[in-house]
Amino acid sequence: MNITLDLIVFIVLALFIVVSAILAVTTKRILRAATYLLFVLFGTAGIYFQLNYSFLGAVQLLIYAGGITVLYVFSILLTSSEGDQAEKLKKSKFIAGLTATLAALGICLFVMLKHKFVGQVFTHGELPVKEIGFALMSPEKYGYVLPFEVISVLLLACIIGGIMIARKR
Amino acid sequence: MEHTILILLLPFLSFILIGLLGTRLKPTAAGAIGTVVTAIVAVLSYWTAFAYFGAGRDAGTGLFPTLMPWNAVWLPFGGDLHIDMGILLDPISVMMLIVISTVSLMVHIYSFGYMKGERGFQRYYAFLSLFTMSMLGLVVATNIFQMYVFWELVGVSSYLLIGFYYTKKEAIAASKKAFIVTRFADLGFLIGILIYGFYTGTFSFTPDAPALGAAKAMLPLALGLMFVGGAGKSAMFPLHIWLPDAMEGPTPVSALIHAATMVVAGVYLVARMFPLFIGFAPEVLHVTAYVGAFTALYAAIVACVQSDIKRVLAFSTISQIGFMIVALGVCTSADPHQGGLGYMASMFHLFTHAMFKALLFLGAGCIIHAVHSNEMSAMGGLRKYMPLTHVTFLVACLAIAGIWPLSGFFSKDEILAACFSFSPVMGWVMTFIAGLTAFYMFRLYFNIFWGNENKELHAEHRPHEAPLTMTVPLVFLAAVTLFAGWIPFGEFISSDGQAYHIHIDWKVATISLCVAAAGIALATWMYMREDRKVADGLAARFSGLHKAAYHRFYIDEIYQFITHRIIFACISAPVAWFDRHVVDGFFNMLASVTQKVSWGIRNMQSGYVQRYGIWFLGGALGLTVILLLI
Amino acid sequence: MIRMEYYLIVSTIMMFVGIYGFLTRRNLLAMLISVELILNSVDINFVVFNRFLFPEQLEGFFFSLFAIGISAAETAVAIAIIINIYRNMRNIQVKNLDKMKW
Numbered sequence: 001m002n003i004t005l006d007l008i009v010f011i012v013l014a015l016f017i018v019v020s021a022i023l024a025v026t027t028k029r030i031l032r033a034a035t036y037l038l039f040v041l042f043g044t045a046g047i048y049f050q051l052n053y054s055f056l057g058a059v060q061l062l063i064y065a066g067g068i069t070v071l072y073v074f075s076i077l078l079t080s081s082e083g084d085q086a087e088k089l090k091k092s093k094f095i096a097g098l099t100a101t102l103a104a105l106g107i108c109l110f111v112m113l114k115h116k117f118v119g120q121v122f123t124h125g126e127l128p129v130k131e132i133g134f135a136l137m138s139p140e141k142y143g144y145v146l147p148f149e150v151i152s153v154l155l156l157a158c159i160i161g162g163i164m165i166a167r168k169r
Numbered sequence: 170m171e172h173t174i175l176i177l178l179l180p181f182l183s184f185i186l187i188g189l190l191g192t193r194l195k196p197t198a199a200g201a202i203g204t205v206v207t208a209i210v211a212v213l214s215y216w217t218a219f220a221y222f223g224a225g226r227d228a229g230t231g232l233f234p235t236l237m238p239w240n241a242v243w244l245p246f247g248g249d250l251h252i253d254m255g256i257l258l259d260p261i262s263v264m265m266l267i268v269i270s271t272v273s274l275m276v277h278i279y280s281f282g283y284m285k286g287e288r289g290f291q292r293y294y295a296f297l298s299l300f301t302m303s304m305l306g307l308v309v310a311t312n313i314f315q316m317y318v319f320w321e322l323v324g325v326s327s328y329l330l331i332g333f334y335y336t337k338k339e340a341i342a343a344s345k346k347a348f349i350v351t352r353f354a355d356l357g358f359l360i361g362i363l364i365y366g367f368y369t370g371t372f373s374f375t376p377d378a379p380a381l382g383a384a385k386a387m388l389p390l391a392l393g394l395m396f397v398g399g400a401g402k403s404a405m406f407p408l409h410i411w412l413p414d415a416m417e418g419p420t421p422v423s424a425l426i427h428a429a430t431m432v433v434a435g436v437y438l439v440a441r442m443f444p445l446f447i448g449f450a451p452e453v454l455h456v457t458a459y460v461g462a463f464t465a466l467y468a469a470i471v472a473c474v475q476s477d478i479k480r481v482l483a484f485s486t487i488s489q490i491g492f493m494i495v496a497l498g499v500c501t502s503a504d505p506h507q508g509g510l511g512y513m514a515s516m517f518h519l520f521t522h523a524m525f526k527a528l529l530f531l532g533a534g535c536i537i538h539a540v541h542s543n544e545m546s547a548m549g550g551l552r553k554y555m556p557l558t559h560v561t562f563l564v565a566c567l568a569i570a571g572i573w574p575l576s577g578f579f580s581k582d583e584i585l586a587a588c589f590s591f592s593p594v595m596g597w598v599m600t601f602i603a604g605l606t607a608f609y610m611f612r613l614y615f616n617i618f619w620g621n622e623n624k625e626l627h628a629e630h631r632p633h634e635a636p637l638t639m640t641v642p643l644v645f646l647a648a649v650t651l652f653a654g655w656i657p658f659g660e661f662i663s664s665d666g667q668a669y670h671i672h673i674d675w676k677v678a679t680i681s682l683c684v685a686a687a688g689i690a691l692a693t694w695m696y697m698r699e700d701r702k703v704a705d706g707l708a709a710r711f712s713g714l715h716k717a718a719y720h721r722f723y724i725d726e727i728y729q730f731i732t733h734r735i736i737f738a739c740i741s742a743p744v745a746w747f748d749r750h751v752v753d754g755f756f757n758m759l760a761s762v763t764q765k766v767s768w769g770i771r772n773m774q775s776g777y778v779q780r781y782g783i784w785f786l787g788g789a790l791g792l793t794v795i796l797l798l799i
Numbered sequence: 800m801i802r803m804e805y806y807l808i809v810s811t812i813m814m815f816v817g818i819y820g821f822l823t824r825r826n827l828l829a830m831l832i833s834v835e836l837i838l839n840s841v842d843i844n845f846v847v848f849n850r851f852l853f854p855e856q857l858e859g860f861f862f863s864l865f866a867i868g869i870s871a872a873e874t875a876v877a878i879a880i881i882i883n884i885y886r887n888m889r890n891i892q893v894k895n896l897d898k899m900k901w
Contacts, residue, residue: 007801010806014808017813018812024832026820030829033829033832037836048846051847056860056864063871064871068874071878075828075882079885096783097783097819104790104815108815109808109811111793117851117852119852121854122803135857162875162879165876165879166879168886777893786818
């Protein structure tokens with residue numbers, strides 16, 4: 001196995017993602033958790049870029065890192081007071097959670113690694129945005145205009161629902 | 170004759186109207202509605218009687234026809250068995266229509282004065298209407314089941330009226346007692362009806378010959394059970410215990426229900442079934458005669474020592490109903506010339522007794538109204554204060570004692586004649602009871618109107634003559650009592666339906682007159698004087714007997730003992746224990762086990778989303794492992 | 800040459816870190832953050848499968864695209880609910896949320 005730049009970048013990204021993720025769920029301060037989430041999202045975007053899906057990486061950065069994280073930060077600021085810390089985890093709870101998670105992780109990895117994926121090839125090459133746009137708007141086979149419309153309605157519903165639920169009475 | 174349906178409908182409508190409007194109606198308006206309706210019913214009844222008897226006998230058979238102007242199948246069962254509702258007119262039902270509507274009208278008028286200012290005046294009149302309707306329905310019933318339906322309605326209205334003063338504890342107890350005792354007896358009646366219906370295949374009073382032939386073996390049992398129901402309603406020993414207590418109701422109610430009409434329903438029932446009794450179960454009929462005779466004797470003795478005037482009258486009623494039952498029971502054939510005289514005598518006595526006993530009760534009501542007490546000790550010397558009541562009461566006393574030429578003489582004479590023709594022993598016993606009747610009635614009379622005046626009480630509250638609404642019925646009933654004896658009763662009603670000319674058996678009449686006179690004389694000698702030395706002396710001499718009689722020979726206590734000590738303690742209590750601990754316990758156990766299990770399951774549903782998450786993860790994991798292992 | 804499994808290992812770890820956080824965090828927002836991790840790992844999987852196994856098609860790509868959109872919507876609604884809970888209970892600790900138990 002020869003070490004390429006690709007591999008180095010991937011390893012850095014992978015470590016970055018894993019560490020940030022673990023920190024996000026173990027840190028005591030909620031604002032830090034949000035920040036670590038942001039790092040994870042950045043790392044994910046990096047993976048998309050590495051896979052030559054730069055449009056998807058951009059979307060990830062825009063929506064996740066730009067929109068959702070800000071939403072998190074604001075809601076955290078709204079709902080927590082200064083110096084709020086997560087209370088200490090009960091030992092039994094911690095053990096239960098950890099054991100279950102590790103066991104599941106082990107099984108999943110076992111299954112996944114045992115499986116032989118056939119015909120995996122990695123072809124470099126950027127996906128042109130034009131192609132994405134045509135696919136998104138196409139009513140043909142492998143066209144995505146219907147899900148596109150559906151998700152627009154869903155987003156509208158979410159906007160209204162969010163306002164309805166969170167408005168002051 | 171189609172208008173007879175109005176006789177039932179009008180009181181019913183009046184009951185609905187007064188009962189539903191309730192206190193929204195002015196008391197006088199409620200009374201007026203009830204009274205006017207009853208008056209119309211009375212007029213209709215008289216007219217019916219006039220038209221019925223005026224139409225004359227059937228030329229061929231010589232009988233008054235049995236009419237059914239209305240009859241409809243109400244409740245069909247399988248086969249030919251069905252319950253009808255309708256109106257039956259024959260001599261005895263027409264006679265009963267007259268009795269009931271007359272007494273009811275008098276009581277309605279009388280109650281205007283007696284119940285004046287009472288709370289629940291409207292309710293009282295509503296119940297009176299209900300009672301009138303039910304009683305009329307009972308007598309015109311076309312079949313025995315309709316009779317039973319109205320029989321129970323009568324019982325209910327009696328219950329409601331006895332318990333009219335529902336804030337008074339005694340009244341509540343008395344109403345319950347009356348209801349339970351009569352219901353208990355009605356159980357016999359119902360079983361009798363069912364046996365009758367099962368074996369004859371009909372509920373009609375007059376089944377056809379083949380049906381009767383088929384049911385021949387079971388008829389005595391059915392008729393005997395029916396008589397048990399009749400004995401309950403008519404207060405025959407030992408089911409008489411409710412009647413004296415029923416006097417807790419308003420006095421006009423006692424006059425209407427517990428003297429004149431409802432309590433003779435048993436007599437009417439036996440008279441209704443008379444052809445069957447005489448044809449298929451004469452021995453049962455004779456048993457009723459013995460029961461009646463014993464009741465009459467027992468009640469007459471008890472009546473001699475009671476101090477509450479209404480109770481004296483109640484026991485006197487029981488005794489007189491005993492006379493009627495005896496008269497029916499001593500019949501040995503359907504021919505009035507050969508042992509069937511009692512039927513006519515019984516109906517005649519029912520008629521005259523209804524009039525003079527209602528008069529006595531209404532008179533007693535006036536007295537109670539005047540002195541505000543039921544006890545004889547509060548009375549005495551009232552003849553000066555209440556002359557009209559005094560005279561009418563005296564008329565009624567003479568009538569019930571059987572003095573010529575008042576109505577009681579004629580009917581009682583027929584009864585005694587019937588008894589003598591059955592057996593001399595029965596005749597003499599009944600004659601003796603007739604003497605006792607004269608004695609206790611005049612003891613009552615002298616204690617109220619003569620004797621020692623309770624001056625303290627009377628000075629405090631001066632007795633006065635009752636208002637016009639109360640005295641008019643007295644005078645009317647007294648007039649009827651004076652002249653009813655001259656009605657040629659046998660021309661209308663007799664056991665075989667043919668005309669029967671009443672002829673007074675002067676031998677019997679002389680004996681009964683002598684005995685009555687002796688009773689009156691004894692009472693006069695003992696109670697008319699101011700000191701009453703003899704009476705008190707006798708009471709002291711036979712104190713045991715006197716006390717026993719005063720306590721009605723402890724029949725109520727025996728009932729108490731049987732119900733409480735034996736039935737409640739030995740049967741009901743263990744059954745209740747079994748029910749509470751074993752049956753309930755079993756179901757409680759089921760319930761508690763279910764509940765505990767549910768709590769356990771519910772605790773798994775903690776509501777914490779993370780716990781669900783763990784379970785979910787564990788489940789998914791488990792499934793994966795299973796799939797892998799497979 | 801980066802093998803496909805490497806990506807999958809990263810995404811699997813991320814997924815179970817998310818699950819662990821979902822199971823152990825007490826704060827509703829922290830739980831929501833964990834859910835975001837899970838969603839993200841799934842997105843990665845879609846994209847990786849698309850890129851390595853079916854390079855000439857775009858299903859995995861669009862699936863991720865729509866998933867990002869939906870997760871934005873989901874987050875908005877969830878945060879609205881959480882703010883509402885905070886208004887009613889003055890905190891967003893999950894242990895207080897057992898009103899819907901029965």
